[in-house]
Amino acid sequence: MPARVRSRANGKGNLKVWLDGKLKKYSDAKVPILTHSMQYGSGIFEGMRAYETKGGTAIFRLDDHVQRFQRSAKIYSMRLNYTGKELSKAIVQVVKANRLASCYIRPFAFYNRDSIGVGAWNAPTSVFIAAMPFGAYYGAGKERGIRCKISSWRRINSGILPVEAKASGNYINSIIANNEAKASGFDETILLSLDGYVAEGAAENIFLVKYSHLITPSASADILMGVTRDSIIKIAESIGLIVEEREVHKEELYSADEAFFCGTAAEITPVVNIDGIRIGNGKPGPITKLLSQKYTEVVTGQNKEFADWLTYV
Numbered sequence: 612m613p614a615r616v617r618s619r620a621n622g623k624g625n626l627k628v629w630l631d632g633k634l635k636k637y638s639d640a641k642v643p644i645l646t647h648s649m650q651y652g653s654g655i656f657e658g659m660r661a662y663e664t665k666g667g668t669a670i671f672r673l674d675d676h677v678q679r680f681q682r683s684a685k686i687y688s689m690r691l692n693y694t695g696k697e698l699s700k701a702i703v704q705v706v707k708a709n710r711l712a713s714c715y716i717r718p719f720a721f722y723n724r725d726s727i728g729v730g731a732w733n734a735p736t737s738v739f740i741a742a743m744p745f746g747a748y749y750g751a752g753k754e755r756g757i758r759c760k761i762s763s764w765r766r767i768n769s770g771i772l773p774v775e776a777k778a779s780g781n782y783i784n785s786i787i788a789n790n791e792a793k794a795s796g797f798d799e800t801i802l803l804s805l806d807g808y809v810a811e812g813a814a815e816n817i818f819l820v821k822y823s824h825l826i827t828p829s830a831s832a833d834i835l836m837g838v839t840r841d842s843i844i845k846i847a848e849s850i851g852l853i854v855e856e857r858e859v860h861k862e863e864l865y866s867a868d869e870a871f872f873c874g875t876a877a878e879i880t881p882v883v884n885i886d887g888i889r890i891g892n893g894k895p896g897p898i899t900k901l902l903s904q905k906y907t908e909v910v911t912g913q914n915k916e917f918a919d920w921l922t923y924v
């Protein structure tokens with residue numbers, strides 16, 4: 612597809628989505644209001660981006676996202692009716708069909724049963740895949756940085772819900788924490804684990820920089836193991852930065868030289884203030900900026916070393 616073809620869609624009504632093997636107009640892809648996954652948050656999903664590159668539109672780390680989607684389904688004993696290959700093919704098809712040069716892609720698997728019972732064992736499932744134009748998640752905050760509040764709510768714990776699954780229900784936890792931060796005038800929340808260590812944002816992983824080392828909470832903080840987090844670790848190591856994955860106390864965040872969020876939606880977003888305390892000098896720091904630049908190069912196909920992370924549509 613030519614790199615410069617822009618979306619012709621004016622609003623979601625004109626977008627084409629994939630629903631159980633068929634491309635449909637967004638407005639024609641419907642489910643009953645009693646759909647199990649709508650009532651009980653029992654869907655599982657993914658979020659990935661496609662970027663405009665010199666060689667055309669390319670989806671970033673498609674295989675890794677599809678694999679996480681499959682893992683999420685497996686954890687919940689949710690039968691997917693499609694193989695990884697079929698899902699990848701469908702995702703490419705949706706991006707192509709919408710003629711989007713860059714976009715956000717949302718595959719979603721759900722129990723397509725409209726009944727009151729909570730039980731979902733062996734229940735029939737459906738998958739939709741939507742792709743839509745999507746800019747910077749935090750708007751101008753991506754450049755100038757955002758202000759965060761440590762939540763009074765704790766991040767869900769894997770003894771209660773599988774934190775490694777990207778399941779809709781998990782996000783009620785993110786939503787209440789994000790609401791709390793917004794109500795107090797902050798841009799975003801940072802959740803601690805049940806043990807009191809720094810976990811992550813509402814929908815993004817967190818890094819801090821101290822003495823030029825990159826530090827990020829490990830899996831023990833009950834985080835979602837982000838694809839972007841993994842990308843940042845590998846990119847950072849490729850340019851000689853030392854990366855520590857370990858438990859992080861919240862006061863380490865307050866006294867960090869730099870901090871940033873990362874995620875498919877957030878990409879790299881500097882965190883410049885936490886609970887009213889300036890991080891570093893209160894501006895995006897040099898390592899954050901460097902990693903952000905490198906990340907942009909990687910996702911837009913300007914870095915040969917990580918070229919195999921891109922799937923051209």
Ligand SMILES: Cc1ncc(COP(=O)(O)O)c(C=O)c1O
Pocket residue numbers: 658785811812813814815816834835836837838839840873874875876
């Ligand atoms: C809770 C949570 N943590 C972290 C992330 C970042 O993950 P990824 O980089 O795979 O998008 C996301 C986004 O999907 C998320 O929802």
